Amino acid sequence: MMMGRVDDGSHRRPMLRVILASSAGTIVEWYDFFIYATLAVFLADIFFPKGDPIAGVLLSVGTFATGYLLRPLGGLFFGAMGDRIGRKRTFVITMLIMGASTVAIGLLPTYEHVGLLAPVLLIVLRMMQGIALGGEYGGAAIYVAENASPREMGYWTGWIQTTAGIGLLCATGVTLLVRSSTTAEQFASWGWRLPFLMSLALVLISLWIRAGAEESPVFREMERRGTLEKSPVKAALSDGANIRAMLVALFGVSAGVAAMSGILFLYCGIFLQAILKADPIFVSTGLAAGILLGIPFFPIMGGLSDRFGRRRVIFTGLALNALLLFPIFFGLEHAAQSHSLALLVALVAALTVLFAAIYGPYAAFMSEQFPPQMRYTSVSLPFNIAFSLIGGLLPLVCLTLVRETGYIHAGLFYPLGMIVLSGAVGAVFLRRPAPGAAGMAVARAGE
Numbered sequence: 001m002m003m004g005r006v007d008d009g010s011h012r013r014p015m016l017r018v019i020l021a022s023s024a025g026t027i028v029e030w031y032d033f034f035i036y037a038t039l040a041v042f043l044a045d046i047f048f049p050k051g052d053p054i055a056g057v058l059l060s061v062g063t064f065a066t067g068y069l070l071r072p073l074g075g076l077f078f079g080a081m082g083d084r085i086g087r088k089r090t091f092v093i094t095m096l097i098m099g100a101s102t103v104a105i106g107l108l109p110t111y112e113h114v115g116l117l118a119p120v121l122l123i124v125l126r127m128m129q130g131i132a133l134g135g136e137y138g139g140a141a142i143y144v145a146e147n148a149s150p151r152e153m154g155y156w157t158g159w160i161q162t163t164a165g166i167g168l169l170c171a172t173g174v175t176l177l178v179r180s181s182t183t184a185e186q187f188a189s190w191g192w193r194l195p196f197l198m199s200l201a202l203v204l205i206s207l208w209i210r211a212g213a214e215e216s217p218v219f220r221e222m223e224r225r226g227t228l229e230k231s232p233v234k235a236a237l238s239d240g241a242n243i244r245a246m247l248v249a250l251f252g253v254s255a256g257v258a259a260m261s262g263i264l265f266l267y268c269g270i271f272l273q274a275i276l277k278a279d280p281i282f283v284s285t286g287l288a289a290g291i292l293l294g295i296p297f298f299p300i301m302g303g304l305s306d307r308f309g310r311r312r313v314i315f316t317g318l319a320l321n322a323l324l325l326f327p328i329f330f331g332l333e334h335a336a337q338s339h340s341l342a343l344l345v346a347l348v349a350a351l352t353v354l355f356a357a358i359y360g361p362y363a364a365f366m367s368e369q370f371p372p373q374m375r376y377t378s379v380s381l382p383f384n385i386a387f388s389l390i391g392g393l394l395p396l397v398c399l400t401l402v403r404e405t406g407y408i409h410a411g412l413f414y415p416l417g418m419i420v421l422s423g424a425v426g427a428v429f430l431r432r433p434a435p436g437a438a439g440m441a442v443a444r445a446g447e
Contacts, residue, residue, distance in 0.1 A: 018147045019159045021088075021213035022140040024206040025095040026160060029136045030167025031202065032102035033067065033129055035195045037168075037266050038175045038284065040395075042192060046110045047119045066123050068392020070130035075380030076233060078135020082376035083232035087146070087216045090376070091139035092207065097132035099203030101125045106196025130388070138380035145367035146218040151306060157363035158302025164359075165295045165352065168265050169288055174198060176284040218372045229373040236374040236381070245369045246382045248429045254386035256318050256422030257362055259415035260355045261387065262394030263325070264291075267411065268332070268348065270395050275408050276336040286341055290348020297353045301360025310365040311430060317357025318423045324354060325416055329409055390418055 036043070074094070082090035105125050111118045141160050148156040174195045182191040222228050229235050236242055269287055272278040305313040328347050335343040370378035398411025 015148060015156055018144055018213070019156065021210050022091075022144050022160055023163050023166075024209040025091060026136060026140045026163040027167050027170065028199065028202045028206045029095055029098045029133055030164045031170045031174075032098045032167075032199050033133050034168045034171040034265065035102065035175070035199075036067075036105070036126065038171050038269065039192060039195070040270060042280075046188075046192065047108075047122050048111060067126040067130035067133070068388040070127045071134035071384040071388040071392070072381065074131035074134020075138060075384035076134075076377070077131070079138055079377035079380035080231075080233045082135070082139050082142070082380075083229055083374055086219050087139045087143040087376065088210070088213055089215075091136055091143070092210055094132045094135040094139070095203060095206060095210070098129055098136070099199050101128040101132065102196050102199040106193040106199075130392075134380065134384045134388075138376050138383060141363035142367055142375055142379060143216050145364060146216040146372070152303075153367070154302035154305035154310065154361050154364040155299050156302070157367065158299035158360045160363050161298040161302065161356070161359050162295050164261065164265060165291050165298070169291050169295070171195065172269075172284050172288045172291075176281060176288065179281060179284070222372060227373060232374040232377040236370075236377045239374075242370065242374065242378060246378055248425070249366060249369055250382035250386055251421060252426030252430050253314060253358075253362065253365065253422055254382050255390055255425075256321070256419040257358050258386035258391035259394060259418035259422075260321055260358060262391035263412075263415050264348075264351050264355050266391070267395045267398050267415075268351065270399070271329070271408075271411070272332065272336055272344075274399070275402060276333060278336040279339075282339065282341065282344070286335070286344030287348055289341075289345040290350075291352050293345070293349040294352025294356060297356035298360040301356045302364060305361030305364060310361045310368070311426075313361050314358050314365065315423060315426060317354065318419055318426075320357060321354050322416060322419045322423070324350070325412055325419070326409065328354075329412055333408070 078090050078094055081093075102125075105122065108121055108125070109118055140163070141157055144157050144160050145153055178191050178194050179187055236246070269283055272283045272286075273280055301313060301317070328351055331343065331347045334340070335347060366379045366383065367375065394415060397414050401410040401414065402408055404410075
């Protein structure tokens with residue numbers, strides 16, 4: 001008996017409910033996390049001492065990075081929880097923590113009112129957000145994978161991969177709406193708080209949707225058989241084959257995925273605003289429209305991996321990302337200088353499609369690598385290590401390279417290196433078929 005439902009027409013309707021329950025909360029968590037990214041340049045003046053504008057942006061981006069740095073801890077803690085008490089219960093807890101932290105940021109006093117206490121409180125809340133997000137993605141991706149038919153796993157998990165883009169799209173859209181509905185003085189005084197405070201309504205809606213979701217069939221079967229792992233972290237880190245699979249997943253795929261995630265969702269907007277001094281509304285509009293056009297390609301690329309194999313699709317995507325990264329950013333520079341919204345939208349859409357080529361199949365690929373008893377833990381660790389140390393620090397590293405060299409495109413050498421690393425490690429060590437693919441069967445839970 002395989003982990004998914006029967007692969008017929010009746011399979012699609014239940015899977016739509018699974019996708020809705022998983023993605024509703026994940027979109028909210030990404031929205032919460034990215035709200036800060038969309039306002040990072042502006043918040044530099046609100047929460048940090050004024051002086052060197054680039055230094056202020058670096059401090060603000062560094063604060064954003066703290067949320068990423070805590071993600072492995074969240075992945076470790078909530079991954080173990082998800083393997084012990086269930087996928088569904090765990091990602092409900094992570095969503096509550098994320099939502100509460102985001103609303104609290106919207107209520108914080110600024111540097112003008114409380115001095116250094118303001119950035120300290122901001123950093124603490126960003127750390128809580130990072131811990132929560134560290135446990136969310138693995139649970140949502142595995143929940144979908146363990147409900148899907150093996151023959152359509154890439155397609156269905158590809159929908160979960162859209163949630164980061166939709167979350168950023170929502171964050172960008174809400175910020176753009178608030179900016180355009182308020183004067184500059186109003187936005188600086190209280191308008192910037194609204195995107196954070198709106199998270200409360202989104203969290204309540206998502207909790208209502210997730211309350212009706214059933215637990216993963218794989219987890220229920222392990223409960224029935226009494227084969228749940230009591231110490232999933234210990235099990236994951238003491239099994240040689242599992243450690244190897246995590247290392248290959250980290251350096252052979254996740255590093256490149258995290259680098260391009262940081263480029264698309266974080267650095268692109270910062271590059272346009274902080275380095276090229278493009279108008280924030282122009283940037284927000286271009287990013288939102290471009291990402292919206294590219295979002296359908298995540299399940300499309302996941303579906304292609306069902307047909308042609310995860311390895312082939314992901315490594316083709318890595319090669320294209322490496323080849324086109326610099327040309328796209330040269331185009332972004334021209335778009336900002338000419339104030340061409342159409343060109344900006346086209347380039348962001350192209351960047352989104354390139355990212356979808358490696359991220360669309362990613363959730364299915366990761367879920368297939370590990371046995372069900374320690375899958376949540378084993379998926380969360382390499383994913384969050386890569387996205388914290390590579391993706392989260394990427395804007396900070398890129399801005400530092402630009403500042404030290406004086407060359408506005410110098411920052412791109414860092415993500416390019418990560419993409420090349422993933423391609424090289426994966427080509428050498430990633431075996432075919434995926435080493436944990438058999439672990440998707442419920443029957444394996446009892447072995």
